[in-house]
Amino acid sequence: MAIDDITKKAQAFLKDNKVQDALKSEKAEEISDKLLDSVANAAKKVSGGKHDAKIDEAKAKADKHIGNE
Template sequence: MALDDITKKAQEFLKDNKVKDALKSEQAEDISDKLLGSVADAAKKVTGGKFDEQIDGARDAADKAVGNE
């Protein structure tokens, strides 16, 4: 399967209202907060704190896209 096909299928999947509702749930918020926090902490550790502001910005942007807060 080509990358274009995978991308197209992923876009179709994300357009489904059930998926949108699931991504905006309280459970998704809890899981995403933990996951994004862990990933941000790991990235900060790897970069030695040089990019903390950018990492926090990326984490915050991702957090707005998933969950209900």
């Protein structure tokens, strides 16, 4: 299967109403919050706290696009 075929199938999958509803569900919000918290905390640890504000800003921007809040 070519990369173009995979991309087209992924795009079609993401446009499906059931998938969109699932991505905007409370469960998706819970999972995304946990994932974003983990990634942000790891990034803060690696950066030694030097970039905490930027990491928090990036996390907030990502969180706006995932889940229902």
